[in-house]
Amino acid sequence: MKALQYDVIVVGGGLVGASLALALDRAGKRVALLEGRPPRLEGLDQGWDARIYAVSPANRRFLESLDAWPGAERLGAIEAMDVRGDAGGRIQFAASDAGEPALAWIAENRWLLAALWRRLAASGVDCLPGLKPQALSADALGAALTLDDGRRLSAALLVGADGANSWVREQAGLDASVKPYGQSGVVANFDCERPHGGVARQWFTGDSILAWLPMAGNRISMVWSTSDPARLLELPPEQLAETVAAAGGQALGELAVITPAAAFPLRLIQPERVAAERVVLVGDAAHTVHPLAGQGVNLGFQDAAQLAALLAGERDAGDWMLLRRYERQRREAVKTMQLGCDGLFQLFQAKAPGLPWLRNTGLNLTNCLKPLKRQFARQAIGY
Secondary structure, three states: OOOEEEEEEEEOOOHHHHHHHHHHHHOOOOEEEEEOOOOOOOOOOOOOOOOEEEEOHHHHHHHHHOOOOOOHHHOEEEOEEEEEOOOOOEEEEEHHHHOOOOOEEEEEHHHHHHHHHHHHHOOOOEEEEOOOEEEEEEEOOEEEEEEOOOOEEEEEEEEEOOOOOOHHHHHOOOOEEEEEEEEEEEEEEEEEOOOOOOEEEEEEOOOOEEEEEEEOOOEEEEEEEEOOHHHHHOOOHHHHHHHHHHHOOOOOOOEEEOOOOEEEEEEEEEEOOOEEOOEEEOHHHOOOOOHHHOOHHHHHHHHHHHHHHHHOOOOOOOOHHHHHHHHHHHHHHHHHHHHHHHHHHHHHHOOOOOHHHHHHHHHHHHHOOHHHHHHHHHHHOOO
């Protein structure tokens, strides 16, 4: 069977892979997008999605450039942050500190995905839903993929956008260090008794990190990074709501569960390289970070935006020098975010004498220094 020929094959049709495929299509590339589990595009307004993302202003503009930004009726906006330490420390900063209307927009996974896939349906991207790759080969001339239905695809470049457990990364021999945090992120959504005011709240408790993110309407999404997820997952809804409200000091009054709790393991994944001959990685396949800063998907969208911009106008999308340039361009931003999140996690997990006073005093001092707060706000929105 003759192989179908493309400029780029993208394996993985999640947020990052779908946005990259659209951006490459806009750049005039012939693109195939392989996704084993395509998203559901109907009935999106039936209930709420526990999996949410805080999308930075820069990445909102990227998605808007693709005509793939979801409708405002399901969006929340983070206008300010209120972060509490484990011994009286506190820092607050606002989007206005960085001259933006919001630090980030809170959007549900399925609405973001649906917006992207609706645009894909109207694009020139060759979407291959429900199919899985079986074999990958690459050499100086190109990359080839064999699918589970027997079809063969070939391209100048193959992109792995297939998540933290990336099949492409493994097949391409791109070794990665994996550091388990010994915690899981427990997520659930709640109705609130009192208005959240567009404020994202976060508590470092010493052994866990609790975050409340403002959703559309008077709702919040919780991410609780904890070493004992079973304790929360086994609670009945009413008791879960009481536990979460109490952990946040009843800041928004009583809570009511609107989505069941779910959990995912937290790991720091750092591949030694994100490019091999005719193969490159983006999104969680290329890096993961602790969710305490909510920047994982933002790093992935910037992977997609920068890779698409780099390949635009290039005849050979898989040229080795181009892939090395992409790798260098992304290294600093990814390393900075990984080291920052990991360092903050380690700082608040440490039990050494004097450290609780030191880290909480640091928060309080920073809260008094406007230039530092302005820098925190700029980092939060991806500047």
